[in-house]
Amino acid sequence: xxxxxxxxxxxPTKFRIPKIPFWAQIVAGLVIGVLLGWLTRxxxxxxxxxxLDKVGHIFVQLLKLAxxxxxxxxxxxxxxxxxxxxxxxxxxxxxxxxxxxxxxIAVAIGLAIGLITNPGAGTGLTPKDGKLPxxxxxxxxxxxxxxxENVIDPFTQxxxxxIVFMAAVAGIAALSLGEKAQPILxxxxxxxxxxxxxxxxxxxxxxxxxxxxxxxxxADYGWDLIGKYATFTxxxxxxxxxxxxxxxxxxxxxxxxxxxxxxxxxxxxxxxxAFVSRSSVGTMPVTQASAERLGVPKEYAxxxxxxxxxxxxxxCAAIYPALAAIFIAQIFDVHLGVGDYVLIAFVSVIGxxxxxxLTGATVMLTLTLSTLGLPLEGVGLLMxxxxxxxxxxxxxxxxxxxxxPVVVSAREKILDLDAFRxxxxxxxxxxxxxxxxxxDAVPVAA
Numbered sequence: 001x002x003x004x005x006x007x008x009x010x011x012p013t014k015f016r017i018p019k020i021p022f023w024a025q026i027v028a029g030l031v032i033g034v035l036l037g038w039l040t041r042x043x044x045x046x047x048x049x050x051x052l053d054k055v056g057h058i059f060v061q062l063l064k065l066a067x068x069x070x071x072x073x074x075x076x077x078x079x080x081x082x083x084x085x086x087x088x089x090x091x092x093x094x095x096x097x098x099x100x101x102x103x104x105i106a107v108a109i110g111l112a113i114g115l116i117t118n119p120g121a122g123t124g125l126t127p128k129d130g131k132l133p134x135x136x137x138x139x140x141x142x143x144x145x146x147x148x149e150n151v152i153d154p155f156t157q158x159x160x161x162x163i164v165f166m167a168a169v170a171g172i173a174a175l176s177l178g179e180k181a182q183p184i185l186x187x188x189x190x191x192x193x194x195x196x197x198x199x200x201x202x203x204x205x206x207x208x209x210x211x212x213x214x215x216x217x218x219a220d221y222g223w224d225l226i227g228k229y230a231t232f233t234x235x236x237x238x239x240x241x242x243x244x245x246x247x248x249x250x251x252x253x254x255x256x257x258x259x260x261x262x263x264x265x266x267x268x269x270x271x272x273x274a275f276v277s278r279s280s281v282g283t284m285p286v287t288q289a290s291a292e293r294l295g296v297p298k299e300y301a302x303x304x305x306x307x308x309x310x311x312x313x314x315x316c317a318a319i320y321p322a323l324a325a326i327f328i329a330q331i332f333d334v335h336l337g338v339g340d341y342v343l344i345a346f347v348s349v350i351g352x353x354x355x356x357x358l359t360g361a362t363v364m365l366t367l368t369l370s371t372l373g374l375p376l377e378g379v380g381l382l383m384x385x386x387x388x389x390x391x392x393x394x395x396x397x398x399x400x401x402x403x404x405p406v407v408v409s410a411r412e413k414i415l416d417l418d419a420f421r422x423x424x425x426x427x428x429x430x431x432x433x434x435x436x437x438x439x440d441a442v443p444v445a446a
Contacts, residue, residue, distance in 0.1 A: 022206075026272045029210030036211065037218025052215040059209030062202045063282035066195050068155040071281055072167045073192040074306035079171030080185055084299045091408060095304050098404045099312050100349050102251070106243045106314040106396075107348040110322030111341055113239050119232040119323060120330025160281065164310050196285045203273065203286060210276045217387055229385045232327050236389045239319040240396040244271075248403050256410035258420055266294040266423030267402045274398035278390045280309045283398050293423040295416035296405045304408070308401035313364070315393030315400075318348040321368040328369065328378030340372050347371050 020028075033052075040048045082088035146165050148154045154162035174181040249260035264271075270286040277283055288305040292298050322344050329336050347368045369376055382389075409415035 023269055023272055025207040026210055026276060029207040029276070030214055033211040033214030034218055037215035040215065040219035049216070049219050052212045052219060055212030056209060056216050057212070059202075059205060059212060060277070060279070062205070063199075063277055063279050064158065066199050066202070067160065067279075067281050068158055068163055069191070070195045070199065070284065071160055071163050071306070071310065072155075072170075073188050073195065074284065074302075075164055075167035075310070076171045076174070077185070077188050077192050078303035078306045079168060080174050080181075080188075081299045081302045083175060085297070085303075087412070091300055091412065092303070094408045094411070095307065095404060098407055099308065102243075102247070102314055102400055102404065103312075103318045103349045104345060105247050106239075106318035106400075107322050107345045109242050109247070110235075110239050110319035111326070111344065113235050113242075114323045114326035117231055117235055118326075118330060119235050120327040122231075160310060199282070199285050202282075206273055206276055213276060213278075229382075232323065232382075233385060233389065235323050236320060237392050239323065240315050240392045243314055243319065244396050244399045248399060251403065251407055256407045256415075258406070258410055258415070258417070262421060262423065263294065263403070263406065266290055266420070267399060270402060271395045271399050275391045275395040278387070278394045280313070280394060280397050280401065283394075284309045287398055287401055290423075291402050291405050293419065294402065294406055295419035295423070296409045297414055297416070300409065300414070301405055304405040305401060308404060312401045312404065313393075313397045315396030316390070317364050319396070320389065320393050321348060321365050324365055324378075324382060325368055325372060325374060328374055328381065329372075331381060332375050332378060334374060336372070343371055344368060 036048065036052060039045065040052065082092065085091060146161055148159070148162040148166065151166065153159070154166065174185055248263075252258050252260045252263050267290050270283055270290040273286050274280065274283045280287075284305060287309065288301050291301040291305055296304070325340075325344055326336065328334075347364075365379055365382070366376055369378060406415065406420075
């Protein structure tokens with residue numbers, strides 16, 4: 001080659017837009033939502049108010065769209081997956097036991113905060129401000145409502161508790177049939193993967209949904225309304241924070257003997273999404289992915305997380321009804337005794353499935369009030385502020401739904417400690433990376 005021959009020009013470096021982590025997208029959505037909500041309310045911008053409402057509503061509706069089939073197939077597959085796990089009965093029993101233990105601790109914290117702060121005092125609210133809820137829960141309704149009248153209504157009416165019942169019966173029946181049920185199980189697993197794939201697409205819209213939901217909440221409720229419920233709102237947030245950042249780390253450090261900080265690194269994306277979406281079931285794919293990334297065996301996580309998403313509610317079914325009962329009793333000037341507080345704890349542990357992983361905890365609250373004999377009109381006092389409270393409640397729910405599988409796995413010595421220590425990547429980002437890796441993969445010719 002001659003000295004004068006030109007060397008090939010270096011290929012230009014392809015410019016790529018830096019990838020923004022999912023958690024940062026959610027935080028950005030929160031900040032933008034607050035700013036737009038404040039701007040909407042202060043400047044009375046009607047079109048922006050309607051836009052924020054529509055964006056948030058569409059995001060929640062997309063999450064709810066997959067709830068009924070997702071719950072059914074997740075519970076069915078999770079029960080049948082237990083056959084792949086050693087000591088399945090022991091794991092299921094330990095999971096339920098830790099659900100109850102953490103619920104008792106959470107309700108005790110809620111009662112203690114309520115008794116110390118007296119959230120119903122000095123609010124300016126009176127019994128006349130309350131109104132009867134459209135739907136009330138009772139123990140008879142709860143027990144009889146588990147069994148559906150037909151197989152269609154639970155899906156059309158989105159009765160998650162009845163869907164869980166049908167899925168559990170189908171799963172147990174499939175286990176008893178053995179190999180004969182394998183075609184149905186194969187189909188169920190394929191449908192579940194399809195639903196989860198579609199839900200991942202919805203989850204990617206969470207930053208936009210955050211802008212709409214937070215922005216509309218600020219624009220619609222404003223700080224004046226929150227001011228009337230300042231003590232109660234602070235109690236709910238403080239109680240949830242004490243459970244999430246106090247009780248859970250203690251259990252992780254002393255019972256599971258793992259790092260609480262590492263736990264929150266792995267669980268944070270699911271907690272964030274739960275805060276925004278206010279739906280444990282809608283967050284379930286991210287919750288399960290977080291649990292698996294933290295070293296929980298997939299077969300066990302696929303049982304514990306769906307089970308927890310419909311029954312494990314430390315925020316909605318423990319802290320909140322305890323504080324709400326005290327708040328309403330003080331507004332209506334009803335004295336609560338020691339026996340009433342024991343009843344609150346009982347309802348919180350036994351009746352938590354009534355919340356069924358959907359947004360809001362009205363059924364659980366009416367169940368608690370009816371058990372205590374408190375006026376159901378008190379529910380109307382809390383409906384206005386409920387979306388603000390539900391964010392923190394649901395985040396606490398989901399944190400507990402990841403915590404218990406980690407604790408049980410650690411106690412049973414089936415937790416992958418190497419995976420736990422390295423669980424710092426968001427499940428959403430990891431999911432996208434694996435999808436991109438598959439797309440970029442090029443078959444090599446033999």
